[in-house]
Amino acid sequence: MEFGALLLLTLLGLSFGEPGFVQRDYMNTLEWLRAKVEFINNLEDKLKIFDGWQSDVYALEARLNATVDELTRQKAEVDRLNKENQDMGMRLNATEEEIDKLKQSSAKDAPQIAFSACLSNSGEIYSGPSTDKTLVFKRIFSNTGGYDQSTGVFTAPVNGLYYFTFSTYGYNTHIAGAILMKNGVRQISTFDYTSDDSSDIGSNSAVLQLAAGDKVHMELWDNGRVYDNWNGHTTFSGFLVFPV
Incomplete structure (x- = not known):
């Protein structure tokens, strides 16, 4: 609106000039005005482009701020997880140390029960046939509790699972073996049984659940006989596997 008024006043002003100059000044002014209008239009186009760029910059800045916020959140989460991992590692180490202590304590506190013996403690010995068929193993290799070498009977000190093993040696004149x-x-x-071969050897083993006070021993068969000497052919051994 202001531009149109200005243009009108300019034209009116020129109309009062000299006739020769009026025509020439009018053409020059019109050309100048056209150039200014084109400049203004170009400037407006560039302003529109700038406004578009500014909008893009604002949008990019918003996305950048959102990215920074997300990275900050993720860093805080990673720091929290690292702290939890450190705490878990410390608790795990403490648990492992406690387990090791319990294992050591259990190993020290667990009853240590084992024995191993053979029939003869000197020279040669034939045991059986006899009315008292209990075999008394007199040569002691080890005995941490439970076995009575005077009776040949093992008495369980505690409730538990016990492993027993034995071997027997005999000649063909009698039944060879033990129970x-x-x-x-x-x-x-x-x-x-008695047979044509000169000697027989056998062995067996079992895991038995015993209550404290239960008794285990070896016995001859009826009319049975076993033999032993310093080589330890006829043996009896046992130990506590674990308490129950």
Whole structure:
């Protein structure tokens, strides 16, 4: 609106000039005005482009700020997880140390029960046939508790699972072998009839659950005989696997 008024006043002013100059000044002014209008239009186009760029910059800045906020949040989460991992590592180390202490304490506190013996403690010995068929193993290799070398009977000191093993050696003149007895009840055995071969050897083993006070011993078969000497052919051993 202001530009149109200005243009009108300019034209009116020129109309009062000299006729020769009026025509020439009018053409020059019109050309100048056209140039200014084109400049203004170009400037407006550039302003529109600038406004578009500014909008893009604002949008980019917003996305950048959002990215920075997300990275900050993620860093805080990573720091939290690292702290949790450190805490878990410390608790794990403490737990492992406690387990090691418990293992050491259990190993020290657990009953240590084991024995191993053979029949002869000197020279040669034939045991059986006899009325008292209990075998008494007199040569002690080890005995940390439970076995009575005067009676040949093992008495369980504590409730638990016990492992027993034995071997027997005999000649063909009698039944060779022996029976593992628990509280007077047959459990396992070795056995061989009289035969043409000169000697027989056998072995057997078992894991028995015993209560404290239960008794285990070895017994001959009826009319049975076993042999031993310093070489330890006829043996009896046992130990506590673990308490129950």
